[in-house]
Amino acid sequence: MLRHLLAVLAIIMLVLPASAPAQEAEIDRSATGGAQTLDDILRRQNQQPVDDSFRSDNIGGDAATVPELGPLGGASDSDLWRAVRYGKADITVSTRNQTGKILVQDGGMWWLEFRQGPLVKYGSWLLLGTIVLLAVFYLLRGRVRVEGGMSGRTITRFKFVERMAHWLLAGSFILLGLTGLLSLLGRMFIAPFLGREVNATLLLASKFIHNNVAWAFILGLVMVFVMWVWHNIPNRLDLTWFRHAGGIIGKSHPPAKKFNAGQKIVFWSVILLGGSISLSGLSLLFPFELPLFAKTFGILNDIGLPGWLGMDPLPVRISPQEEMQYAQLWHAIVAFGLMAVIIGHIYIGTLGMEGAFDAMKDGEVDEAWAHQHHSIWLEEEKTRAAGAATPAE
């Protein structure tokens, strides 16, 4: 028995070193006098991390250590520019703002490549994929109709102020979405076909609309939150709704109050994603005034989130320019997510469901529609109306 146990232990001891992550070997740079080697170039080409301390630390001496070589000491122009690039140069600028001291910010290339590459690629596929999926769903399921037809009796679903806030939010979101997409994609998809002049004019208009309509969006978001949050708190009925897939698939129609579980998902998506977009948007609108990411990354590191995902800790020493780059990427990524949700919302509110648009058009819905989709809410409203009509004794 003991022999078997020892054999198992021996095997574990043999396998462990092989399964441990390979330690990065110290690169021998003696052949190049401490400069870049072929191995560094190959690692960079293979998109592996490169230890560039041989470059960032190579910023020369100073006048104190090598006084005979003049005011710069032993530093050449190359040494000086390396120091500038890695933020190690002693720079004096006339502006009192710290951003002025960063003369070279090569982290910007990472941002630019991500913005032009994965962001555009996956963002566009998300929107196109959502539209295609909805088209396929429509072809398979068709329109969700009111069974037994409309009753002809209507009931007020949304008051004027609720509908106004909805359209304030909806109109501003559509404008912001379109102008945001023009800003992101114009250079790639408009300039080559319609020319740079047309693209520049569109971008100028987009920037003006985006920066100013943003405030209307924030106002709409606050109004909608205040008016509807109470009706969107999750409850047990939502589980029933999910079990019946909301009545969209199949013929059963689960009971619901004013908002069903699907509408609650849309509501909380709009509030949380819209809130996050607003926050990163404000950070972009007032450059360098509202940095968000260094602190957020620090909190995430403290929680240990990057470790759970097998990632290195997130950077917490971020230059002001990098803060803006992270804000721009986050703003666009979350906006793509919300646009996909809203495309689904627009589908179900117009083409996908008979009678749904009436609720937001003039506020009145047919009782048959209300009975099918919001049966508990209909009963509550009828009881309330009956109570109001009964004279006090």
Added chain:
Amino acid sequence: MKAILAGFIVMIGVSLGAWLVLGETGFSSQEVYSGPNVRLD
């Protein structure tokens, strides 16, 4: 339909208001982070 129209009118009003107020207060990065000594226009 009145609510749709009202929503859009409020949107335009708030946007123009924001443009006027922020323009007057000089919020743009060009105005905040630049000056005549570093900009020729």
